[in-house]
Amino acid sequence: MAKIIGETILQVENLQTELHTNIGVQRPVDGVSLSLRQGETLGIVGESGCGKSMTALSILGVVPKPAAQVVGGRVMFNGQDLRTFSEQQMRRIRGGSISMVLQDPQTSLNPVYTIGGQVTEAIALHRDVPRRSLMSHAIDALRQVRVAAPEQRVKDYPHQMSGGMKQRVSGAIAISCDPHVLIADEPTTALDVTIQSQYLRLLREIQEKTGLSIIFITHDFGIIANMCDTVAVMYAGRVVESGPVRAIFDEPRHPYTRALLNSVPTMDRHVKRLYSIPGQPPALWDRPAGCWYRNRCPFAEPRCETQYPPAIAAKNTAGSNHVANCWKLEDSTWITPKS
Amino acid sequence: MNNPPPEDTPAESLGVPAPPHLLRRIWLNLRSYPLLSVFVLLVLLVIPALTADWLAPHDPTQGVIMDRRLPPVFFGGTWEYPLGTDRLGRDILSRIMYGARVSLSISLVGIFVGGLLGVTLGLLAGYFRGWIDTIIMRLVEISLALPAILLALVLAAASGPSFQTIIIVVAFVLWALYARQVRGEVLSIRERDYVARARVAGASHFRIMVRHILPNVANTIIVLATLQVGSVIILEAALSFLGLGIPRPTPAWGMMVADGRQLIVSAWWISFFPGLAITLTVFSLNLLGDWLRDRLDPKLEIV
Numbered sequence: 058m059a060k061i062i063g064e065t066i067l068q069v070e071n072l073q074t075e076l077h078t079n080i081g082v083q084r085p086v087d088g089v090s091l092s093l094r095q096g097e098t099l100g101i102v103g104e105s106g107c108g109k110s111m112t113a114l115s116i117l118g119v120v121p122k123p124a125a126q127v128v129g130g131r132v133m134f135n136g137q138d139l140r141t142f143s144e145q146q147m148r149r150i151r152g153g154s155i156s157m158v159l160q161d162p163q164t165s166l167n168p169v170y171t172i173g174g175q176v177t178e179a180i181a182l183h184r185d186v187p188r189r190s191l192m193s194h195a196i197d198a199l200r201q202v203r204v205a206a207p208e209q210r211v212k213d214y215p216h217q218m219s220g221g222m223k224q225r226v227s228g229a230i231a232i233s234c235d236p237h238v239l240i241a242d243e244p245t246t247a248l249d250v251t252i253q254s255q256y257l258r259l260l261r262e263i264q265e266k267t268g269l270s271i272i273f274i275t276h277d278f279g280i281i282a283n284m285c286d287t288v289a290v291m292y293a294g295r296v297v298e299s300g301p302v303r304a305i306f307d308e309p310r311h312p313y314t315r316a317l318l319n320s321v322p323t324m325d326r327h328v329k330r331l332y333s334i335p336g337q338p339p340a341l342w343d344r345p346a347g348c349w350y351r352n353r354c355p356f357a358e359p360r361c362e363t364q365y366p367p368a369i370a371a372k373n374t375a376g377s378n379h380v381a382n383c384w385k386l387e388d389s390t391w392i393t394p395k396s
Numbered sequence: 397m398n399n400p401p402p403e404d405t406p407a408e409s410l411g412v413p414a415p416p417h418l419l420r421r422i423w424l425n426l427r428s429y430p431l432l433s434v435f436v437l438l439v440l441l442v443i444p445a446l447t448a449d450w451l452a453p454h455d456p457t458q459g460v461i462m463d464r465r466l467p468p469v470f471f472g473g474t475w476e477y478p479l480g481t482d483r484l485g486r487d488i489l490s491r492i493m494y495g496a497r498v499s500l501s502i503s504l505v506g507i508f509v510g511g512l513l514g515v516t517l518g519l520l521a522g523y524f525r526g527w528i529d530t531i532i533m534r535l536v537e538i539s540l541a542l543p544a545i546l547l548a549l550v551l552a553a554a555s556g557p558s559f560q561t562i563i564i565v566v567a568f569v570l571w572a573l574y575a576r577q578v579r580g581e582v583l584s585i586r587e588r589d590y591v592a593r594a595r596v597a598g599a600s601h602f603r604i605m606v607r608h609i610l611p612n613v614a615n616t617i618i619v620l621a622t623l624q625v626g627s628v629i630i631l632e633a634a635l636s637f638l639g640l641g642i643p644r645p646t647p648a649w650g651m652m653v654a655d656g657r658q659l660i661v662s663a664w665w666i667s668f669f670p671g672l673a674i675t676l677t678v679f680s681l682n683l684l685g686d687w688l689r690d691r692l693d694p695k696l697e698i699v
Contacts, residue, residue: 117596119592119595119596122524122525122526123524123525123526148598148599148600149598150598151595151596151597151598152596152597152598152599153598156596156597157593157596157597159589159592159593159596160589161589164588164589164590165589165590165592165593166590166593167590167594167608167611167612168590168612169611169612170611178594178597178599178607179597179598182597182598182599183598227593230593230597231597240596
């Protein structure tokens with residue numbers, strides 16, 4: 058892959074989001090830090106409910122109100138903290154500089170408008186384009202995501218398109234305003250495997266052409282291996298390990314990362330039963346003292362019960378920036394063994 | 397008719413419950429002929445309302461003293477007054493035609509005002525939720541708890557019966573229904589992904605509400621409005637009947653029914669024809685509304 062990776066474009070520091078519910082205040086995002094460079098793809102991986110999507114929504118400041126609220130941290134984008142931006146300023150960022158593709162293509166297009174109408178809406182919101190040429194820009198955007206015969210398709214309604222096509226249209230809307238960052242929240246989960254790989258290839262091509270940075274949210278390690286340069290593993294609202302994709306795959310330092318990798322079925326190993334991590338993640342309103350993974354961790358020690366481990370850098374063959382929140386890393390050569 | 401009723405299939409043999417009652421079957425069959433309702437409405441309501449100035453045979457407010465209480469044409473009357481005259485010698489047909497104008501304008505304006513208010517508030521309540529929702533929905537409940545007639549009495553007593561008073565009463569009765577219905581739909585639509593997508597694409601709250609959510613509740617609003625024309629006509633008739641409607645001598649159907657009340661034995665036609673007009677109009681409007689609901693709302697199965 059001929060990719061040029063540049064300066065850091067998006068830096069999320071200690072982001073915290075609260076959710077006010079009947080059972081009390083929860084923190085689905087509890088101190089997440091991420092870093093994304095230009096032209097890079099960052100994968101966020103973790104099991105359901107670990108705060109992946111909420112992190113994405115918090116970055117854009119569109120958490121579901123009135124229940125949820127971003128309460129702390131910074132979102133540095135091109136040197137400015139997005140959390141200090143007004144709603145008006147954020148509207149220019151959303152879809153303009155940072156855009157997002159949602160999970161379900163079946164419902165992410167408004168059923169009452171044509172495809173063309175929905176693509177032109179995004180363009181009209183962010184780009185200074187004369188009204189008359191809006192449609193030709195929309196057609197260009199659709200052509201960029203390989204929608205066949207876009208001149209005809211712009212007149213179609215969402216129900217006239219297949220799931221894969223709809224997801225491409227969502228993609229066209231997301232890239233139509235030349236964003237710097239694209240947040241893709243499980244964009245292929247609802248698609249067939251063949252359509253999935255086409256879509257991923259398309260994303261990579263667009264990235265190579267435009268130098269787009271992508272945050273790819275998924276729970277599929279296959280996609281991570283395919284798409285990402287760096288990976289952040291999330292557990293219970295926090296990043297527990299992050300680093301270059303090869304390092305995470307080959308030398309995972311956090312027991313949770315290893316457990317996730319073990320849960321992926323493989324063809325070359327014969328196993329009777331698929332591995333599953335014992336136990337449940339801690340409830341959002343009832344976080345234990347110490348490390349949140351200790352109840353499920355085969356390597357838990359006494360001090361794991363009292364203190365949440367800090368991010369400790371790992372000595373690495375594959376590159377720098379590999380950190381994990383585990384006391385085991387005090388031995389800098391620690392690599393979580395296969396169980 | 398291009399929309400025939402479905403063929404009756406031998407239901408029992410399929411283990412399906414017995415077919416509906418005869419009256420219900422008639423209703424269901426009528427409902428599948430929207431053109432019939434439209435025709436009745438045109439003849440009774442729309443055309444008279446628009447053309448009364450040219451088509452009405454007589455002045456609706458000027459009676460002829462010599463021609464008081466004349467019976468309709470096939471009951472001893474003449475073609476001069478096809479539906480007879482009232483006790484001031486005014487032509488009932490002409491009065492019904494002008495009365496249609498009152499009914500139509502009050503229901504259209506009233507529903508427009510009430511609907512606009514209700515849809516706006518329902519949209520705000522459902523979209524923003526939180527305290528806005530709480531306040532608006534408490535107002536809805538208060539409004540639904542107040543009897544319309546009582547409110548009309550108070551308003552009419554305070555400002556005197558007039559067109560504006562009726563519009564205020566109608567709007568006050570209707571807005572809460574719209575607000576409640578629209579809020580319910582918006583609550584579900586705001587969670588759809590296309591709303592989230594519009595949001596992450598940088599659309600403002602106003603834009604999302606008006607461009608993305610409103611068109612998706614339009615069906616409900618149209619059906620509700622159609623179904624309500626009937627009840628507004630009834631409400632207006634009831635108010636006129638009580639003397640709280642349009643001030644005399646402008647003819648209104650409810651007032652005409654009231655006027656003939658004491659003479660119902662000797663001159664039945666004075667009350668009968670305006671009453672028939674109310675009945676047929678409301679009946680057709682309900683048929684049309686039901687048909688529209690079946691057509692526009694795929695969630696409701698046609699029973």
